[in-house]
Amino acid sequence: MRFIKSRPWTILSIIVIALLIGVNAYFVFKDDSKVARSYFIDEFQIAATGERKETVEKDAIVAPSQTYTISADAKSLSAIDATRGQEVHANDLLATYKTEKVDGELTKLEAERTAYETELSDLESALAEIESEYGGANDPKSSINTDQISEKLNVSVKFELGQQATPSTAVAILNRHIxxxxxxxxxxxxxxxxxxAWQGVICPVDGVISKITEEAGTVTFEIYSAEKSMLAYLSEDEWQKVEDGQTVTFKLPHNDGDLSGTVVQKQKIAMNTESLWANELAKTAKLPKPTSYEVILHQDDILDNIPFSTVGKAAITVNEASNAFKVKSAWVKSRKNNKHSIYTIDENGKIRLEDIQVAFKTADSTIFSSYLEAGTPIIANEQRNILARSFRSIPLEKIKWQDFKKIGWKDYVKYIVF
Incomplete structure (x- = not known):
């Protein structure tokens, strides 16, 4: 107290200076401050371009591209010549018909063929007679005598010839009938x-017999095609991102390297409990709940040595951009009219706000294009004064002793003061 009473003006001066410093600090450091100042940057990202992709990662199962079923009357078969799991080829015999049925059909067809051969012989004989008797189409005679041609011609052909006046027309009629x-x-x-050749049930494609059943007097063969596809199951959100024609990368056990392919088809109807391949995949992988949608993926390479039901990984590329930047989504500043920008630090250490064009967003990152130069520092989305100076706890580049030699004491004083 004695010190205060003896030096009141000194104490008052200290109080005034403290107030000035406090007021100045408030206006400098409040969020909407317009006063120029330096910002301490403890976290930043270096802008770098690259090929950016967003993928949907799914478990996928190897399945046949097509499943065929062929049925036959069990009573007409004498033997079944195939077994479940057997590899078959197109035109292989799966089951044999009873001999009497085949013989009866052949007798009927061969009798019809003999009748047509006789008719053909009669037509060719009549044509030869006309060309010999009347000299062909250029003969000047204006009529022909059908009774002299061939007695074996059928009635309709004779009637059609009798209606004609010239040999040339008769020749044309006979050629048509021949x-x-x-x-x-x-x-x-x-x-x-x-x-x-088909003395039984014939296999239509190359593949594998998956099932042989007999029910209600009918034998049914189920065949998996040799050509394989991959099946995966999507959630509702994933369904919105995946489209036909998108590229896919596969990883399969017992196969060296990655396989490439495409999305062939995504189903619009939810998978049900009767789905064979979904139930098979569910034995080793978790399917989306409560609803799953099947998507068919087709690989570019043939899966010769991969059995059905093999489970692998599929990465579906749903978004991609070339020469694009990547930044944390929280660091992107959203503005009106769907415009976006980011805070950067220029080569002079000053803060700038750069416009960007957002290509797509992933779970935690934003992919964008911009006129930024590679190596530009990007900082978090916090309200800052544009063109204000910044200083960082971590240098952008490794400090070299030669750099210290270039900086004089005046530079240090200038930085500390300003």
């Missing part, structure tokens, strides 16, 4: 060869 008869003979030959 062509039609040849076509019928060819069709019958094809059916006869088919019956002879």
């Amino acid at each position: 062509a039609e008869t040849n076509r019928e003979v060819a069709l019958l030959d094809a059916r006869i060869e088919q019956i002879k």
